[in-house]
Amino acid sequence: MSEETTGVRFGFNGSVRVAARGEQLSGNAGAMLLREVDDAIGVTKRISARLLDPRDPMLVQYSMAELLRTRLQMIALGFRDQGDADLLRRDPVLRLAVSESAGLSPLGDSTLASQPTMSRLIDTLAIPSNLHEINAGLLEGAIRCGGQGRGLAKERAIIDVDSFPIEVHGHQAGSEWNGHYGIRCYHPLIAMLHTGHWIGAELRPGNVHTASGLLAFLAPLLEGVEAATGHKPRLRGDAGFPSGDTLNALEERGIEFVFRIKNNAALDAIAQPLMHRPAGRRPKAPREWVHDLEYQAKSWEKPRRIVVVVQERADELFLHHFVLITNASKAAWTAEQLVADYRKRGTMEGRIAELQSVLSPALSCTQRGDDRDQRDPSDVQFRNAATLVLFAMAYNLAHSARLVFVRATKNPCALDQLRKKLLAVPALVVVSARRATLAVNQRVAELWARFFDALKVPEVA
Secondary structure (H helix, E strand, O other): OOOOEEEEEEEEEEEEEEEEOHHHOOOOOOOHHHHHHEEEEEEEHHHHHHOOOOHHHHEEEEEHHHHHHHHHHHHHOOOOOOOOOOOOOOOOOHHHOOOOOOOOHHOOOOOOOOOHHHHHHHHHHHOHHHHHHHHHHHHHHHHHOOOOOOOOOOOEEEEEEOOOOOOOOOOOOOOOOOOOOOEEEEEOOOEEEEOOEEEEEEOOOOOOOOOOOOOHHHHHHHHHHHHHOOOOOOOEEEEOOHHHHHHHHHHHHHEEEEEOOOOOHEEEEEEHOOOOOOOOOOOOOOOOOEEEEEOOOOOOOOOOEEEEEEEEOOOOOOOOEEEEEEEEOOOOHHHHHHHHHHHHHHHHHHHHHHHHHHHHHOOOOOOOOOOOHHHHOOHHHHHHHHHHHHHHHHHHHHHHHHHHHHHHHHOOOOOOHHHHHHHHHOOOEOOOOOOOEEEHHHHHHHHHHHHHHHOOOOOOO
16 A cells, blocks of 8 residues: 655645555545444345345345445445445445455455446346335334334334425436426425334325325334334324325224314314413513314314414414314323424424435436337336435434434434534554554544444444
């Protein structure tokens, strides 16, 4: 590993030189921590063993586990484009972190998989049976990690459902113009546990309604979470989801839910007598009043419990209101408790924003090859669906590392800050006859030591 002077000089300080040290340096030393978290959860290796691999075994250079691990690590570290694989091919830490081989063999003549190889990985994951397996692995990983990296507790879990747009800059199959967002996009349906882990991500055309396909999407997630915890999960969602059929189906399954309902003339009429302030001087701090009532829409088979929330906002003359619907009993949940619980959905909205801003999922697969005009457009949709699940899995991997970090430091941490403090840190790789040493900043080394203590005691279930 020789050092070569580049000839680059700095005008403000001519005594400084720039030398290329090639394989000895890495800017992504935290990849080793991600590998430890990944192995502790154990999902990547489990999924890889179940995937259909159509490659000729005699020509395989990288195992499915290595390829899947490489893609997840790249996304978690901020390299969302498959083309970044060529940039990182000789990164010594990444080669160590994704390899199935122990010892120093990953630092030999081998490199990370190239961009074409990573593209073929997406083609493989887009096979319907493989797409099913990685979706199942997304749920399995969230359950195995849980809220503290110790497995999902044997108590009632909470599932939040939502949707969000992923903008495209072309005419990828399945993307459509969405008038609400004012962009051409996909409009995936997603579900998250209260622990902050994604458990489901279904790619949909950009012009579908928020609740399209909700019940079929939820069925395996509800079953999986119930099997893991021994309790039927609770469900929360915004105003785009409740319909008569959806509410009936959830009640038949014994699922407790709380949704917001869109205001309409009938609900406004119910809320109108409640839209008044009590007598006396208005305090400086905003106020809120909740009212527990019953309401039956024309499309509903029976009346249901609603909670009308009347809000007084600062510097506004008129009161505002919104309405929640639930099948939770009054004995179990007071109106005030329901409102407080529903507001915790804001955590999911923050996670969506974090996914979009930090990992920045890009679904750009298009038809390739000379025969692309004759090929089935669903090929592209399956590849984009697989890519979406990979981004969700990478988010879960980074979030699981964050949970360990928070346990170690006792401080909250945003995902972009975790990347700066713990993952995207520089290291000098010093190789001797029998071992490789990662030389990092002393503060980073101390932080890593605390991270490993928190990860291993106790380990992920």
